Amino acid sequence: MILWDWIPRNLGTIGQQLLQHLQLSLIPVVVALVVSVPLGWLANRSPALRAVLVPAAGLLYTIPSIVLFVMLPGVLGTRIDSPLNIQIALTVYTVALLVRSVADALAAVPSMVVAAATAMGFRPGRRFVSVELPLAVPVLIAGLRVATVSNISLVSVGALIGVGGLGALLTQGFQEFFPTKIIIGVVLIVVLALLADALLLLLGRYITPWVRAGAGARSKA
Amino acid sequence: MIEFRGVTKRFPDGTVAVDNLDLKVDAGKITVFVGPSGCGKTTSLRMINRMIEPSDGQILVNGNDIMQSDAADLRRGIGYVIQHAGLFPHRTIVDNIATVPLLLGWNKIKARKRATELMEIVGLAPEMAQRYPSQLSGGQQQRVGVARALAADPPVLLMDEPFSAVDPVVRESLQDELLRLQSELGKTIVFVTHDIDEAVKLGDKVAVLRVGGKLAQYDEPGVLLARPVDDFVDNFVGRDRGYRGLGFLSSDEIPLGELKTVTIGEAAPAGEEWVLVVDGERRPQGWLGAEQREGLETVSADRLVPGGSLYEIGSGSLRSALDAALSSPSGQGVAVDAQGAVAGAISADDVLRALDATRRDEQPS
Ligand SMILES: Nc1ncnc2c1ncn2[C@@H]1O[C@H](COP(=O)(O)OP(=O)(O)OP(=O)(O)O)[C@@H](O)[C@H]1O
Ligand SMILES: [Mg+2]
Numbered sequence: 001m002i003l004w005d006w007i008p009r010n011l012g013t014i015g016q017q018l019l020q021h022l023q024l025s026l027i028p029v030v031v032a033l034v035v036s037v038p039l040g041w042l043a044n045r046s047p048a049l050r051a052v053l054v055p056a057a058g059l060l061y062t063i064p065s066i067v068l069f070v071m072l073p074g075v076l077g078t079r080i081d082s083p084l085n086i087q088i089a090l091t092v093y094t095v096a097l098l099v100r101s102v103a104d105a106l107a108a109v110p111s112m113v114v115a116a117a118t119a120m121g122f123r124p125g126r127r128f129v130s131v132e133l134p135l136a137v138p139v140l141i142a143g144l145r146v147a148t149v150s151n152i153s154l155v156s157v158g159a160l161i162g163v164g165g166l167g168a169l170l171t172q173g174f175q176e177f178f179p180t181k182i183i184i185g186v187v188l189i190v191v192l193a194l195l196a197d198a199l200l201l202l203l204g205r206y207i208t209p210w211v212r213a214g215a216g217a218r219s220k221a
Numbered sequence: 222m223i224e225f226r227g228v229t230k231r232f233p234d235g236t237v238a239v240d241n242l243d244l245k246v247d248a249g250k251i252t253v254f255v256g257p258s259g260c261g262k263t264t265s266l267r268m269i270n271r272m273i274e275p276s277d278g279q280i281l282v283n284g285n286d287i288m289q290s291d292a293a294d295l296r297r298g299i300g301y302v303i304q305h306a307g308l309f310p311h312r313t314i315v316d317n318i319a320t321v322p323l324l325l326g327w328n329k330i331k332a333r334k335r336a337t338e339l340m341e342i343v344g345l346a347p348e349m350a351q352r353y354p355s356q357l358s359g360g361q362q363q364r365v366g367v368a369r370a371l372a373a374d375p376p377v378l379l380m381d382e383p384f385s386a387v388d389p390v391v392r393e394s395l396q397d398e399l400l401r402l403q404s405e406l407g408k409t410i411v412f413v414t415h416d417i418d419e420a421v422k423l424g425d426k427v428a429v430l431r432v433g434g435k436l437a438q439y440d441e442p443g444v445l446l447a448r449p450v451d452d453f454v455d456n457f458v459g460r461d462r463g464y465r466g467l468g469f470l471s472s473d474e475i476p477l478g479e480l481k482t483v484t485i486g487e488a489a490p491a492g493e494e495w496v497l498v499v500d501g502e503r504r505p506q507g508w509l510g511a512e513q514r515e516g517l518e519t520v521s522a523d524r525l526v527p528g529g530s531l532y533e534i535g536s537g538s539l540r541s542a543l544d545a546a547l548s549s550p551s552g553q554g555v556a557v558d559a560q561g562a563v564a565g566a567i568s569a570d571d572v573l574r575a576l577d578a579t580r581r582d583e584q585p586s
Contacts, residue, residue: 107580110310111306112303112305112307113307113309115272115303116301116303116307116308116309117306117309118296119270119296119301119303120296120297120320120321120324120369121293121294121295121296121297121299121324122324128323131309131311134311135310135311156229209313209353210310210311210312210353213352213355213356214298214353214355214356
C-alpha cells in the first residue's frame with residue numbers, strides 16, 4: 001500500500017510542510033499565551049468580568065474551524081491563501097481555551113498564600129509575577145498541552161484553503177488516490193502532536209520542581 | 222508602640238467585627254488578643270498592617286497613623302505569621318525566609334546569608350535550606366513562618382494563631398521557644414489565640430474580646446486570673462483559675478523547712494518517717510518510706526519511691542512550689558538551688574500562708 005521509495009524522493013517537500021505545520025500551529029500558542037494571561041488575570045479578579053469572558057471564550061471555541069478560515073480574509077482583508085488567516089484563527093481558538101485555564105489556574109492558588117504575600121509587602125504586580133503565576137503553572141501547562149495538540153490537528157484543515165502544512169499531504173492524497181501521502185501525513189501529524197505534548201509535560205515538570213518534591217515527601221511519610 | 226483609637230470595623234454586609242476598640246500595645250512586649258471564635262481577633266490584628274482597613278477610628282504605630290504610610294512599605298516593616306504558616310509552596314525554605322529582605326532590595330547573597338542565620342536562630346537544621354515547604358513537618362513549617370517574619374528584623378510582629386495547627390507537644394515547645402526568642406529580641410508582638418492557657422503563658426498583657434468585637438478586659442495575666450471583671454471573662458478564663466493564678470505570684474516569701482536526707486551508700490536510717498535520698502552532689506534521687514526500709518542495710522538507688530516535681534528557689538512561682546509539695550510522696554516539696562542540690566523542704570501550708578501574705582499586700586488601702 002505504501003510506496004516506500006516515494007518518501008526519500010520527496011523528503012525536501014515533506015520537510016517544508018513539516019516546518020510550515022509547526023509554524024502555523026505553535027506561533028498561535030505563544031501569541032495566545034501572551035494574550036490570555038492578562039485576560040485570565042482580569043477574569044480572576046472580577047467575577048463580573050469572568051461571567052463575560054469565560055462564556056464568550058467558550059462560544060468562540062464552538063465556531064467550526066473551516067468557517068473561521070474562510071471568514072477571516074473577509075474580516076481582515078488578508079489574501080485567501082495567506083498563512084496569517086490560519087494563525088489568527090488558531091490564536092482565537094487557543095485564547096478561548098487558555099483564558100479559562102489561566103482564570104482557573106489563578107483561582108486555584110491558595111488564597112492564604114496570596115494573603116501571606118500581601119502581608120509580606122508584595123505589591124500586586126510583583127505578587128502576580130512571583131507568587132500567583134508560578135503557582136498557576138501546573139494547571140496552565142495542562143491547558144497549554146490541550147491547546148497545542150488541538151492546534152497541531154486543526155492546522156490540517158487549512159489545507160482545504162491551500163495553507164495547511166502536512167494537511168496538504170492528506171488533501172492531495174485523496175485527490176490523487178495516493179495512500180502513501182495520506183499515511184505519511186497522518187503519521188507525522190500524530191507524532192508531532194505526541195512530541196509536543198511530551199515536551200510540554202517535561203517543561204512543566206522542569207519549571208515546577210516543588211510539585212514532585214511535595215509528592216515525594218508524602219509517599220515517604 | 223501600637224495604639225488603637227476608637228477603632229471600628231464594619232464589613233459591607235453589616236457585620237461589626239470590631240467595635241470602638243481603644244487599646245495600647247506596649248513596645249517590646251507580647252500582647253495577646255484572646256476570645257471566642259468570631260470575636261474579631263483576626264480583624265483587629267489585620268487592621269494593624271492594613272490587610273483590613275478600619276471603618277472608623279485610628280491606628281498608630283510608633284505615633285504614626287498607619288493610613289498615612291504606603292501599605293506595602295508599612296507591611297515590610299511588620300512581621301506576620303499565620304496558622305499553617307502560609308509559606309510559598311514554590312520556594313525553598315531559604316528563599317521563603319529571604320522574602321522580605323529581597324523585597325527591600327537586599328542583594329541575593331546577603332538575603333540568603335541572613336536567611337541561613339535565621340534558620341539557626343529558630344532551630345532549623347541547615348540541611349533543610351533547599352527543601353520545599355511540603356517536605357517539612359507542621360512544626361518545622363511554623364518555625365519557617367516565624368523566621369520569615371523576622372528576616373528583615375521588623376520591630377513589630379503580628380501572629381495569628383500561629384501554633385494552633387500543631388499537636389500539643391510541638392505547640393508547647395514552639396511557645397517556649399517564642400518566649401526564649403522574645404527575651405533576646407524584645408519585639409513588639411501582637412499574638413492572637415482562642416486558647417486562654419496559651420494567652421496567659423505568652424502574654425505580658427492579655428486583651429479578652431467578646432463576640433461583637435468589644436474589649437472585655439485588658440490586664441496582665443495574673444490580674445486576669447485573680448480578678449476577672451465580669452462573668453464573661455470569668456467563664457472564659459475557665460476552671461482552676463485560682464490554682465493557675467498561683468503561677469503569677471512570686472514565691473520568694475516562702476520559708477524553707479528542714480529536710481531529712483540520706484546519701485546513697487550510707488547506712489539505712491532508723492525510724493518511720495520519709496527520708497529523701499540524695500547522691501554525692503546532694504541531688505534528690507527519690508524517697509525512702511517505712512516500707513522500703515524494711516530489712517535494708519545500706520541505701521541504694523533501687524527500692525526508692527520516685528519524687529515529685531522539684532521547686533527551684535529564686536525562679537519558681539507559688540504554683541510550682543505548691544505542686545512540689547502536692548506531688549511529693551511525703552507531702553514535703555523538695556526545693557533545690559540552681560545547681561540542683563537540695564536546699565530545703567516546702568509544705569503546702571507554707572505556700573498557702575505565703576498566698577495569704579500576698580493577698581494582704583494587695584488589699585486596697
Ligand atoms: N470579609 C468579611 N466580611 C464579612 N464579615 C466578616 C469578614 N471577615 C470577618 N467577618 C466577620 O467578622 C467577625 C470577626 O471575624 P474574625 O475573623 O476577626 O474573628 P476571630 O476572632 O479571628 O475568630 P476565629 O477565632 O474564629 O479566627 C466574624 O463574625 C466574621 O464572620
Ligand atoms: Mg481568626
